[in-house]
Amino acid sequence: MSDAPLLEVSNLSVGLGTPGASLEVVHQASFTVADGKTLGLVGESGCGKSITMLALMGLLGPEMTVSGSIKLRGVELIGMSQRELSRLRGNRIAMIFQDPMTSLNPVMTIGQQLGEAIAIHHHGLSRRTRAERAMELLKLVAIPFPERRLLQYPHELSGGMRQRVMIAIAMANDPELLIADEPTTALDVTIQAQIMELLQRLRAERNMGLVLISHDLGVVAEIADEVAIMYAGRICEKGTVPAVFDRPHHPYTHGLLASLPKIDRVEDKLTVIPGSLPPLASRPKGCRFHPRCHYAQGICATEEPSLRPVDDVAVACHFAETVLTATATGHEETSE
Secondary structure, three states: OOOOOOEEEEEEEEEEEEOOEEEEEEEEEEEEEOOOOEEEEEOOOOOOHHHHHHHHHOOOOOOEEEEEEEEEOOEEOOOOOHHHHHHHEOOOEEEEOOOHHHHOOOOOOHHHHHHHHHHHHOOOOOHHHHHHHHHHHHHHOOOOOHHHHOOOOHHHOOHHHHHHHHHHHHOOOOOOEEEEEOOOOOOOHHHHHHHHHHHHHHHHHHOOEEEEEEOOHHHHHHHOOEEEEEEOOEEEEEEEHHHHHHOOOOHHHHHHHHOOOOOOOOOOOOOOOOOOOOOHHHOOOOOOOHHHOOOOOHHHHOOOOOOEEEOOEEEOOOOHHHHHHHHHHOOOOOOO
């Protein structure tokens, strides 16, 4: 096995439109994922999390341009033909999409869809062998009465069951890397916990790398090893979960954490981040977060901060040390 990281993404940028008239959706994202580890990719809806992962999978349309580097075990994926990428997708890299009801084919049984996922990468298997493997996969994801479920259609299953089927399909060929895009969306809290426990178990048993896309900081804190915070298409802070969540250096990270409800909170209202995520076509110059930031000064409106090491995290903020000091002491200052 290669000594290279399982996944290494460097300066990944994604544009929408022609090279001469392109809107930048994702700006120079960099991160790594190791075997048996989980990276949480966090941010508001529309910040570029899913686009980043679709670029990694080679699933973006012709209207999108991708630059930078995406390496799987040291092998560059950018520039690969669709034929080469199709051998990787569902085999070495798999993805669980957000909505299992729309991701599953409504006119095919669960058994047919699992069998199809298996057959794509194992052409010589008999129908019986595919059916046996499909049964194993349903048992792997703890679906009760798997014999019956193989004959059912997606609409006959609950939301939690459909999500387990999606995980089973993703696991069909024992991928090295699994990407889970909001895997607990629209599920109740109990089912969410079960799905997260299942993903953790599969990761540990298979020594598989996992990328968890989420806006739920609680879920990320529970199962991720490292976290990358995205804002307006750019990673603004990244590091281990304890380093980022216990001592946030970026004002956006601090705002996200401060907006979470707490049992010991005595205030009547939750803390909110003022303003909203800027539209793709009118992102501000300089730091993209500065119109919403308490700490912004003149330089923030003109100069985009680089992602730099501060303590034990990497953060893109001109005043990261000020933010850390203020949040650590509980005395936040609002800039004039």
